[in-house]
Amino acid sequence: MTADYRFDPLQFPMPGRTGLFPRRDIDLYAELSGLVGVCVHGFMLADLERKAWDLRKKYWQSGEGAWAVFREAVHQCYPHLPAEEKLEQDGYDFDSLYELAVYRRIKPMLPSSVKLDVHPVVKGCSFQEAAFADFKVSSTQSGKSCFIEVVGLFDRTFTAYCSMQKERKDETLRRLHRYPTHQRPILIFKDRVCAPEQVVAALRQAIEAVAEDGLRTAA
Known part of the structure; x- marks a missing residue:
């Protein structure tokens, strides 16, 4: 019988706490995901x-499946971080990880006097009779409401850096300008989603717009 000289991982098992990726990279990814509130994708980095x-250059931009293997390695070390983040949660299908991150951030911030609607209808819009927003917070006492739009394709400069952004810029602007003047939404751009203090400040403004004592009640 011909000898088999191939490496046998069963005969030579991997030493403990080591793997294909440096542990510092795995720990950094977990830290960043905890910061944003979702398992960050390569484009969010x-x-x-x-x-x-x-991390983006080493594992996401390199292609050839490196990102998927890296994410699986993260999951092995941090089981609460799935190898693939699903956009469905609590019965809602979110359009992006940015929108999902905002949803997870705002839920614990809501005082008892404020309710949250996901993908609510916006009436009286320009360009169309009715449309759907990303979120709406409303006072259960006064009925006063405030819409929230997550601009997951652009940062606050609204600069188009890639072909997709160039193609979608006019469409996104029309979406933001369709709101009636008395219902201007709170905007949360993608770079703000990745900055906890800024996304919290924006959500706090939306809540305070419908309930002056909302945050004190929540506290």
């Missing part, structure tokens, strides 16, 4: 700190 760019 551009809106995070400089160290995130290194």
Whole structure:
């Protein structure tokens, strides 16, 4: 019988706490995901700190399945971080990870006097009779409401850096301008989603717009 000289992982098992990826990279990914509130995708790393760019270049931009293997390695070390984040939660289908992150962020912030609607209808819109917003917070006492739009394709400069952004810019602007003047939404751009203090400040403004004592009640 011909000898088999191939590496046998059963004969030579991997040493404990090591793998294909440096543990510092796995830990950094887990830290960034905890910061944003979702398992950050490669495109989200551009809106995070400089160290995130290194992860982006090493595992996401390199292609050839490196990102999927890296995410699986993260899941093995941090079981609460799935290898693939699903956009469905609590019966809602979200359009992007940015929208899902905002949903997870606002839920614990709501005082008892404010309710949250996901993908509510907006009436009286320009360009169309009715449309759907991303979120709406409303006072259960006065009925006063405030819409929230997550602009997951652009940062606050609204600059188009890639072909997809160039193609979608006019469509996105029409979406934002369709609101009646008395119902201007709170805007949360993608870079704000990746900055906890800024997304919390924007959501706090939306809640305070419908209930002056909302945050004190929540506290």
